[in-house]
Amino acid sequence: MSPLTNDVPGTTPHELPSLGVVLVAAGRGERLGAGAPKAFVELRGRALLEFGIGVVTSLPHLGHLVVVAPESHAAQALDIVEQVLPAASSWEVSVVPGGRERHESVRFGLNALPDSVETVLVHDAARPFASAALFERVITEVRRTGDAVVPALPVVDTLKRVDPEGIVHETVDRAPLVAVQTPQGFVRETLAAAHATAQLQHEGGLPTDDAEVVQRAGAKVRTVPGEQRAHKLTTPADLAILEHFLTANLLGLEAEA
Template identity: 75%
Template sequence: MQSSAMNPGSDDLAPHTLPTLGVVLVGAGRGERLGGGVPKAFVELHGRPLIEFGIGVVTSLPHAGHLVLVVPESHAAQALELVDLVLPERSRWEVSVVAGGRERHESVRFGLDALPSSIETVLVHDAARPFASAELFERVIDGVRRDGTGVVPALRVSDTLKRVDAEGNVHETVDRAGLVSVQTPQGFPRELLEAAYSGAELQLGETASSLPTDDAEVVQRAGGQVRTVSGELRAHKLTTPDDFPVLEHFLAANAAGLESEQ
């Protein structure tokens, strides 16, 4: 299944600049830890599905780009409705919607397959991180285009880390020097990411118990280089119900910022 949405305000007769930037917005997760039976990307925050925020920030970027929404097939129609609602008039962005896979790596691969051939730089972003800023996207884009490597946003680990067993018993303190927590969007030269995913397919089938947890790991397993740029606290990910207050804080901060600009 693949559906497309074009900017309703664009002139079909005018020449279009071929996009070189692609974004795969991954929103096919089932969100089982949240309960409620709603895919995580479509969980609402003050009446708005999380994926709506991601569509908005991506299509606000001042680039000619192609955005692929990877969602459960059952929610494809809703995703297209959100695109029609959010996409700015005369946007330079094209948008496609594709069905996701059983695991995240399958969903990303389906998203990559849906990108047009003109795309040179690809960013993969989790819809469950609704408040990643446009500035963060730009840092990642600039890093990929400057260095020709994979680029991930990262935050230094400030908490003391302990290694524990299944019963919660502490076994040791882990040295946090050199450790970071990474976020999305993660960016790559398209050829690098596609080659890594293509080569990973057989390996993933053989090692189902050790699937990569992000795209950077897929690229690194294939021998590719990944660098970091500064992440941001507001790119927080919804994983459990405990994350809702954090996201509500950033939603309120966004609203306050908009009011101050008016």
Template identity: 50%
Template sequence: GSVGVVVVAAGSGSRLGAGVPKAFVRLHGRPLLAYAVDTVARLPHLRSVVVVAPLDHAAPRDAADPVWEGVELPSGAVVVAGGAERTDSVAAGLAAVDATCDVVLVHDAARCLTPLDVFERVVEAVRRGAAGAVPGLPVVDTVKSVDAEGVITGTPDRASLRAVQTPQGFRREVLATAYGSGLRATDDAALVERCGHHVVVVAGDPLAFKVTTPDDLERAERLLARAGR
């Protein structure tokens, strides 16, 4: 079976506040997106890569658009324009994935240092029969649920919690059907869960953290320097 990957890179990066969309912010001279795409390109059985870019930057081969400099798209990769919310961007990307792929991964460009083996674990779990698989890490803080007044309504057992990352992987037709259902959810796995499918958590990696704030960008810079990249 073959794998399609949607890399969502269409967000504005308002919390980073860098003046360019976050996926095009430079890390050691190359856009965050370039690191994510490099890893995706090394994935075995890769058939289809779709990058979802901000509308203003959705024409990568336009040499006049300098934001794409340093991004090496694998041959056959497609760029489509994203939408207002992440789910709109995923939907746009999903529509452009080669329909012969049986597994599709959705990955945040902002999780630019996610190691290849995280991708491989996700694909493997879907191949073994899960409708979906997401990388996750144990939660270190105690988590509370609260009501609108801030009164604590529950304390879930920490051992049963995972903080999830991307890439999130699914049988392609399961994700396509979930997106076609009209339901909405904050993450792709939640949407598929709501459609009644089993989604499993596989081991994530601290390096799959999402670059959200300037501190995160500094952390990514330090990690790259340490790795000699």
């Protein structure tokens, strides 16, 4: 049941959001070399962040979206929110500055969510074409199980273990391996507690995603099927892949019209 509030005597209680999404848009994108944070790189004149905000706020939920952006681009992020968010949207949206590392940015986003939020999704703005269906798949599984949930794709390439000189030492069994994506979903208390006590000094280095943060804290992480279109912008070569998915989206919309 969604939380209710009735602060003023004689008024009708209204629902508060129980779903929160932290959209991480603070990445510097150094490997991309675009001269701008990844979330603000444009495809056909539209920043990647615009696509992410659009899909989240299209979900049929009463929710709160927190966009975590570089402080230098906070005003631009707010402008994008105003352009994308419909006047009658069931979503509330706020923008907060990011941290020095990804885990800090996520923590800042979590802290900005209202207390009523029970389920949290963390999504990379650099994955602009993750579908609404993927978001719903993650939300459903979190609420069904109470576990952390990540989208995953099977590894299809042959994997080799190499040394620093590039010499192959063995072929790695790919059967138990998957490539994980975002959005990643969590019970809010689980994610907040894990970030509050995050084991950042670890033999494996800094956590690379939120599933690793909660797993280090002892939580169970399960997978749901991911999708190819949730591809992440990392290098210039990824721009061509995202352009392909954008074209496919536009052709799909034309076919529906």
